[in-house]
């Protein structure tokens with residue numbers, strides 16, 4: 201019998217009462233569509249926030265709070281990944297997406313194309329075009345072991361067609377891949393050959409799961425340090441995206457110099473409590489996160505078992521990192537009519553999932569499901585989906 205975990209005690213009513221966007225957007229639905237966890241956050245973070253509020257530390261970002269966060273991030277990157285990056289090269293910023301927006305504006309030619317392996321995190325398909333940059337989607341391909349890999353030849357061709365910025369997402373949303381050193385080195389050769397720039401989104405790095413190792417792309421070599429801007433945050437792993445703080449890391453002297461000129465703009469959107477919370481997460485959140493990672497490890501296997509038992513036609517490879525499951529629904533009998541599978545399950549099962557098509561053309565027929573939820577809720581979700589597939593009205 202599986203052992204009991206305190207996260208097992210969390211109920212749907214608790215989550216609805218807590219009032220997150222995930223659990224209040226569609227009342228009555230079991231929600232698994234947005235990258236939030238159902239486990240609250242680390243008590244060390246809530247304590248630090250209570251303390252800051254009691255002291256009314258709610259003003260603009262004090263320099264000491266800012267440098268403390270940079271130090272904490274630098275220490276975390278060094279102790280977890282062996283990446284020695286000085287604190288002066290780490291900037292607080294509001295979030296990873298605004299960091300991406302700034303990188304595009306500051307370091308690429310207006311109108312130049314952006315390369316995006318797909319399926320991809322949805323906003324990467326829309327932010328570039330909103331700023332006048334075309335997105336070249338490069339579908340991931342099945343590698344020799346069957347897992348999804350980057351199509352380096354197609355990426356090279358996209359650079360040749362004039363693209364300047366390559367979006368690396370590692371660990372990958374939605375595929376859950378944690379790229380190996382060999383894969384990252386092979387990518388680096390292509391980028392370097394074409395004089396490209398990498399925006400490396402490593403927001404899910406602390407969520408690297410058992411059996412895999414996160415390697416910061418910029419830490420690979422002098423070449424990758426020079427052609428990369430990295431963004432990360434404690435926001436996914438500690439479930440605090442509403443606190444508005446991420447880190448933008450300039451690993452080249454040229455980028456650092458350039459960012460220094462706009463440091464005010466880079467950091468202005470970061471919220472003082474968020475900067476404090478990120479500092480505490482990196483310094484003292486380890487035990488809570490280890491517990492979460494253990495739970496996610498169980499859940500990624502549980503989801504495979506639930507699908508194999510109740511909806512065997514769905515394809516699923518457990519993620520190597522993140523708490524995102526990418527599910528292939530193409531093997532299901534086509535009973536959804538004109539709807540996407542996400543719409544079908546929203547209508548017929550009251551289950552909220554992301555339509556894979558929003559992740560790019562390569563995502564059509566797929567679903568994105570968050571597995572950072574108590575096991576009994578994960579089971580309810582899959583059972584509701586299985587029932588909907590059986591229902592005569594379907």
Ligand SMILES: Cc1ncc(COP(=O)(O)O)c(C=O)c1O
Pocket residue numbers: 235294295296297298321369372373401403404433435441446
């Ligand atoms: C890969 C990835 N990048 C960026 C974000 C958004 O991060 P932020 O809220 O810091 O902009 C998410 C959120 O889920 C994500 O999964």
